[in-house]
Amino acid sequence: MKATPLSNCERRFLLRAIQEKKRLDGRQCYDYRNIRVSFGADRGCCIVELGRTRVLAQVSCELVPPKPSRPTEGVLFFNLELSPMAAPGLEPGRQSELLVSLNRLLERCLRDSKCIETESLCVVAGEKVWQIRLDMHLLNHDGNITDAASIAGIVALCHFRRPDVSVQGEEVTVYTPEERDPVPLSIHHMPICVSFAFFHQGTYLLVDPTEREERVMDGLLVIAMNKHHEICTIQSSGVVMLLPDQILRCSKITAVKVAEITELIQKALENDQKARKEGGKFGFAESIPNQRITTFKMESAAVDTNDVEEQAGEIIAKADPPSEVFASPVVHTPGTAQIGEGIESSWGDLEESEKEEAAEEEGESEAAAFECEKVETEDTSTLKETKSDEPIVLSDSEEEEVVILEPQELPRKTRTQTSIKQENPSKKAFNKRRRKKRTSR
């Protein structure tokens, strides 16, 4: 699917609107879009909606040997995928420039800020540590993927519980959730990215740009910060030169936004925790708003399956009776066997007809004259072969098969033979031989 380019008049319209301090969605310059966090039924699964941008995050864990350079630290792995669902033009499995830069930024935000205690993930130093894997999927792209992914990532990490382990001497026991309550990861702080888009060489600034605004922006500044006003990452990209006071102003805005978002995240986590504790309903089904006309729910419905047995019996009774199948192999002569339908082997018939044809050819050798030379020589050799042991024509097909198996007779011969004389695919002949081999063994 190809992406639609932005037309020049759209571009001019957007830039003019920004000059007049207006945004398409009616927000002010420093306004953030609405954030909605919903949790899945599994631990460590959440969907974050930032306006219409949607990111799915899932955390999983695994016991792995640690890196030799850091034997007492757990391994963290982050991966953001731009699913082709999110926007036309995104291809699956392609490491685009955008994707690489986003992944690197999220790694710096989540790993390099040391927000997750990696030493607590160690089980046996130098042997077994937990690998925490965070998968993020962009589901709908409406701008500002960075912020949405960073929120989704940290929320999923906070929501995740890993199985409890105990070490007794050399023995490591991993407990199932029924045996022992899973333990949360130890998270020191929550770094959250806030993006700023610059227009007209940095004259105009917008917080949380949408996809359209991202397309016309000159530069982008991303600041990752936690609620203690500690800056975790700053990245400026694009063709804009910023003044020191602009960055200072942005960091002040970031502090305000981060405080709001952190509060929202904590509230969402608490609500989910409460629902789980009280045994209430949770999961994606509960997060779908009921009143919307685009949604519809149905309670658990019964399906009457009372007389399906009779119905099935009827269908089987009406159907043609299956041909008799011999489950046990039929032994024609000692050392041979046949498995499959019917007593008469279908390939035996073929062989006979083949031989008949061969006999015919024997009579009128001109018939083969139009065939290519190579084939002809091969044909004559097989003819000789049939001549040399005449009684085979009369005997049943097994012996002929044995002839084919002999090493001096190249298997290629039979293949060409069949392909000329009948439209029997050579594969079949090959299979026959294989089957033959197996049974004669």
Next chain:
Amino acid sequence: MAVEMEVADGQCRLRPFSCELGLLSRPDGSAAFLQGDTSVLAGLYGPAEAKISKELPDRAALEVLLRPKVGLPGVLERSREQLLRQTCEAVLLGVLHPRTAISLVLQVLSDAGSLLSCCLNAACMALLDAGLPLAALFCGVTYALQPDGAILLDPTARQEQEARAVLTFAIASSDRKVLMATTKGSCSVEEMQQCLAAAQRAASTIFQFYRDSVRRRYSKN
């Protein structure tokens, strides 16, 4: 949350269903389908301009992608993509849009059993939401055969693990025809026919659900 199903006097139960249509802004059609705790999100683009290499002269080229939640798509996802694509192609009137491309992307949101049938349902809802011309609707029904021979509709992940065989059918709305059938494990001909007959009945309930949700979507209030 495991919704336990009672199997009382030959009755099977579908887990609570819910669906949301048109929830994504970028795709031309989108749907989230939930069966109990299993949920799949589908997004559909097209019919749109196709790449020259993928273009078909007589009909629309349909591409189905199934994205797992953790890790990269593997062999299982590939084989399911094939099943889903062939099922969609069977009902999609692609000849009306020759030389175009339709791409359907399915994202697993959570897997709590009967994932393939949920994928089928989500795919059909996305096709409906995109307003593509279809010859019929289809739905997915999964049955599990328990070791004692009883059949179980819409099994959870745990029930699937314990089952002797798991059968998934795609049923078309016209004459309840079978569009696709796939089984895992071993079952007899009688059991297979039983499940199929039961699946055709469950399909009626699911099609009623489709009808109600689309009616609600296009209602004025």
